[in-house]
Amino acid sequence: MNIAAYPKYESYNDSGIDGFGEIPAHWQVQRNFAIFRETKQPGATELPVLSVSIHSGVSREQLPDEENVRSIIKIEDRTAYKRVAPNDIAYNMMRAWQGGIGRVHVDGMVSPAYVVAKPNEGVCASYIERQFRSPAYISSMDAASKGITDFRKRLYWEDFRDLGTVLPPLPEQRAIAAFLDGKCATIDEAVRIKEEQIRLLAERRQILIQQAVTRGLTPDAPMKDSGIDWIGQIPAHWSLAKLKFLTNKIVDGTHFTPEYLDEGIPFLRVTDLSQIKEGKIQWDGVRRISASAHKELSKRASAEFGDVLLSKNGTIGLTKVIDWQDEFSFFVSLCLIKLRSELNSHYFEAFFNSPLVDQQLFFGSFRTSVTNLHLERIKELLIVVPPIKEQRELVEHIRELSSPLDEAITLKKSQITALREYKTSLINAAVTGKIKVV
The missing domain is CATH 3.90.220.20 (DNA methylase specificity domains)
Structure with missing residues (x-):
């Protein structure tokens, strides 16, 4: 290349x-x-x-x-x-x-x-x-x-x-177009293969999470029927509850787009959750609003350390535990979840990334065919709830299991980025005559 x-x-x-x-x-x-x-x-x-x-x-x-x-x-x-x-x-x-x-x-x-x-x-x-x-x-x-x-x-x-x-002579135009069609098709196929590999790795990660949040860490623990077909059995001392009974507030962001500024208070959108790298918001790319606009928007929803953000429009189901102290506001495409003490934020984040959520809300079409997740639907979400001590242990267990998979996914994504950058550079070089392909 x-x-x-x-x-x-x-x-x-x-x-x-x-x-x-x-x-x-x-x-x-x-x-x-x-x-x-x-x-x-x-x-x-x-x-x-x-x-x-x-x-x-x-x-x-x-x-x-x-x-x-x-x-x-x-x-x-x-x-x-x-x-x-x-x-x-x-x-x-x-x-x-x-x-x-x-x-x-x-x-x-x-x-x-x-x-x-x-x-x-x-x-x-x-x-x-x-x-x-x-x-x-x-x-x-x-x-x-x-x-x-x-x-x-x-x-x-x-x-x-x-x-x-x-404009090159017409025969060269056609030759350049044919050259790029062939090269770009090869690059696109390589990207497709890596995207499929990412999908399989993510699927494997989901399965590991589902096993952890339904079976726990003690293989010989007494089990009981959850009463829900797609959940099956869970440890006998665990419980099952709707999210609305485990939270103090579930609210989405502002329903109008405020004026953006070059500097000011961060204003998060679903785009910002989709561009998280190594678990961190990329703050340099986040939109900014005035302090007065933020103050007004905070009357509807004021986020705090330990709360959870969830994407509910467009790209559904992205989660992020708020692990920073600085103030921010957010758009309607995100909702803020304030959990009670019975539910660990990071355990909830892991649970939401399990297939159990797909099965509950979207019957297998999660994050694809549904583009608007209503707050009432979120509130009705059933959560498997271990004791809080076990939740913390499960979070660490899931991190250990997910780490090599996450590293592999990150590597594949970086390879896809390199392929796309090469494709862009190749096209630019060919259509401006920096390289001769005829």
């Missing part, structure tokens, strides 16, 4: 495009108005509605939300929708600065939030898509977008048409 090993072209000229640097001397730079024409052909009711995914190009419509809270919206009037055809380039005006641009693969239509650009002859749409989704070009689209804040930015056709695009 050494990009430097690829051959280079004989001579280069400055591209004149920020981030692209020098390109092969026989390549051209043309403005988009010379290689595309905007189309606004009306859609048709029988056509599928498409959208641009930041990660994988144009796909069936999804309704993105910055907090990963998905909504279902009934759309009745589609008279302003635009028809798209295979090899059209479509971009979302509000998300182009994030890479929301791609090649269309099927006949369909897009909402009025999209610009549709049809390539002229002499342009290979596959090559163009790779270039437009490269970091350098995304940066150009970001700079050309108009708006005060990220979530109000728009890249209008009038600005997109003036951007420069690097």
Whole structure:
């Protein structure tokens, strides 16, 4: 995976495009108005509605939300929708600065939030898509977008048409696209295999946790029937209780998005729980709000050391015991759980990561098909409750068993990150002529 090993072209000229640097001397730079024409052909009711995914190009419509809270919206009037055809380039005006641009693969239509650009002859749409989704070009689209804040930015056709695009001769465009299709498919398959390995490791970890929280640490302990089929038998001196009877409060965060600042009080979202590394919140990437906004939000829910955060929207079931003293606020996608003394926070965190929760709430579809977990459902969750001393012992036992699995998962994730970074670098090098693949 050494990009430097690829051959280079004989001579280069400055591209004149920020981030692209020098390109092969026989390549051209043309403005988009010379290689595309905007189309606004009306859609048709029988056509599928498409959208641009930041990660994988144009796909069936999804309704993105910055907090990963998905909504279902009934759309009745589609008279302003635009028809798209295979090899059209479509971009979302509000998300182009994030890479929301791609090649269309099927006949369909897009909402009025999209610009549709049809390539002229002499342009290979596959090559163009790779270039437009490269970091350098995304940066150009970001700079050309108009708006005060990220979530109000728009890249209008009038600005997109003036951007420069690097164009090799058509045979080279096709050769580069074919080369990248093959290489990227190999990388994507390697990522898929590692993701499957992570899934199996996580599944193994879940099984170990389930055995611990239903059997305990004493193999010959007297057992009793829990009365619940999917729990089975538990040690005779353990109990079973609904979470609402083991807590002092279960409350979600604010239902509106406050104004974000460069500095201020941390404002946690489900994204922040999904990006935890080695058990720690990555505070540098957390949004910030004013002290006055935090004070107002704290009237609804004031978190304390030892409380538990649980993600309830978008990515369901992420848990984090609050192991820091600094103040923070949080969004509706998270809920705060204040446990009573009968339940250890870290034991609850482990229990929530067992298959017992999947079976109770989602009948096997946990964290996939359900995207909104209501507070009432959380309160009704059944918890297996050992004596508090045994809970602490089980936490240590689970940590010992999970440690090698967690290390293996971390290694696989780092390998996936390296593969994706290599893929990005390879695409960028190929579409700017830094390497010769023809």
